[in-house]
Amino acid sequence: MTPKTTTLISLLLLIFSTACKKSPVKPIVGKDLVLTATEQQKVAADNAFTLKLFKATFSGTPDNQNLFISPLSVSMAIGMTSNGSNGQTLTAIRNTMNFNGFTEDQVNSYYHTLITELPQLDPKATVKIANSIWYANTFTPLPAFLQTNTTNYNAKIAGVDFKSAATKDLINSWVNDQTNGKITKIVDQIPSNAVMYLINAIYFKSTWKDRFDAAKTKKADFHLSTGGIVQADFMNNDLNCNVSIASDATAIELPYGNGKYSMVLVSPKEGTSVKDYVAGLDSAKWKILMAGLGSSHAIISLPKFKFSYEIILNDILSSLGMANAFSDFADFTRISATGLKITEVKHKAYVDVNEDGTEAAAVTSVSVGLTSAAPFSYAFNRPFVFAIREMKTGLVLFAGVVNDPTLSGN
Structure with a gap:
């Protein structure tokens, strides 16, 4: 390799190195959902x-x-x-x-x-x-x-x-x-x-933002609402995530991808069935649970399904x-x-x-x-009430009862 060639290669490497420093590759993180x-x-x-x-x-x-x-x-x-x-x-x-x-x-x-x-x-x-x-x-x-x-x-x-x-x-x-x-x-x-x-x-x-290691997936007991126990494949992870602990439930939020979407897992406190918990769940309780989510270090065990x-x-x-x-x-x-x-x-x-x-x-x-081809049909064949009203305001001008339509007087 000639001195001239060596100089040219060094110059190209310098230019490439400088370009990389000036234009670092930024990770694509997506965009936020902006609402009125x-x-x-x-x-x-x-x-x-x-x-x-x-x-x-x-x-x-x-x-x-x-x-x-x-x-x-x-x-x-x-x-x-x-x-x-x-x-x-x-x-x-x-x-x-x-x-x-x-x-x-x-x-x-x-x-x-x-x-x-x-x-x-x-x-x-x-x-x-x-x-x-x-x-x-x-x-x-x-x-x-x-x-x-x-x-x-x-x-x-x-x-x-x-x-x-x-x-x-x-x-x-x-x-x-x-x-x-x-x-x-x-x-x-x-x-x-x-x-x-x-x-x-x-x-x-x-x-997942933090994937589960398949090698750590193990069989473990899952307790059914009916009182029985089944063996399920539990995924296990040690990670930083959002946790909310309320008086009646614990919520854990696991983010996906770049953190724009997540899965929220809610477990009722021991002794409370999921059916009873859901029956008492309303918007106010959900908002409180979500507002309580804060960053924490957690060891998660979650069944595959x-x-x-x-x-x-x-x-x-x-x-x-x-x-x-x-x-x-x-x-x-x-x-x-x-x-x-x-x-x-x-x-x-x-x-x-x-x-x-x-x-x-x-x-x-x-x-x-x-809808059904037959028109609505109803026979007023027993005593009934009737009224005459102004339609826009609903003002009733006359009201009455028909007990016998054959009568011409009182």
């Missing part, structure tokens, strides 16, 4: 609905079964549907879903923000949120309804042949794609009175105040002037928690169908 004051209030309202739906669902869950739902998925699917409701049906939906206190535009804009922003928060987390509306090509939804859901929910709109067996396969293929194959179908068969499906799909996958869950939410949503939407008196005139009602709200979810992290998916399908 109104949107932050909507988060609180959504969390309140989460507890309401979670408690109502869990109260009917047997002690030997697991539970896993995505209330956010339910909220988005019902949110799209509510854009086609009116009158008492709209009021019932808004009260049940905790939309009251917000304008319809605020609700739609909030979900649009989540759909847009949540997938971008952490490059180490995969978050997908997708919506779709499938309607019978013999049925004509109002354009304004479809446009509202396209604009705010990025909904895929498709008019298809509901009488074709291939249509359910088409819908299920979309569900399968949006959940990365974790939920393969949501529609078993299309009922003859169905005219529309409104579907939300949410998918999440991320590694993977399961699927499925539920029809008609009865639960009805009990929470939405019964009108499932009845023949439902008002969905902002979808169509045709008599419509919600015929089924189906929810499916999947979760896999292991040493690497968590994978989860959920799908909510709202099936809208025709």
Whole structure:
């Protein structure tokens, strides 16, 4: 090697070294979710609905079964549907879903923000949120309804042949794609009175910020609510994490990826069943528990688990105040002037928690169908009360009772 060559190589190394010092590679940490004051209030309202739906669902869950739902998925699917409701049906939906206190535009804009922003928060987390509306090509939804859901929910709109067996396969293929194959179908068969499906799909996958060492996973006892004991695979880790200790429970928060998402694990105090704890859980208690989270050093032992869950939410949503939407008196005139009602709200979810992290998916399908063809019928064939009133103010001008319509005097 000549002196000239040596000098050239040294110069190149110096330039490269200097460039590296001036332009250090910064780790990609993602972005923060920035919400307006109104949107932050909507988060609180959504969390309140989460507890309401979670408690109502869990109260009917047997002690030997697991539970896993995505209330956010339910909220988005019902949110799209509510854009086609009116009158008492709209009021019932808004009260049940905790939309009251917000304008319809605020609700739609909030979900649009989540759909847009949540997938971008952490490059180490995969978050997908997708919506779709499938309607019978013999049925004509109002354009304004479809446009509202396209604009705010990025909904895929498709008019298809509901009488074709291939249509359910088409819908299920979309569900399968949006959940990365974790939920393969949501529609078993299309009922003859169905005219529309409104579907939300949410998918999440991320590694733990501090992964569990698979070599440390050991079999250990897990005590069942029924009093029995099973052997489970327990993951073990020694790490810094957030811990909150309340009088009735201990909460531990395990972050994912770059710390934009986390899993919160809550264990009721010994002697309190999880069913009793959930029954007494409300927004205030949850806020106190979350506010108490503080950094701590902890040794965690957590069982691995993977399961699927499925539920029809008609009865639960009805009990929470939405019964009108499932009845023949439902008002969905902002979808169509045709008599419509919600015929089924189906929810499916999947979760896999292991040493690497968590994978989860959920799908909510709202099936809208025709109301009964027969008109409402009632015979006033026994004594009844009647009144004459001014409709706008409700002022009653006359009131009476008919005991015998054949009488012409008193």
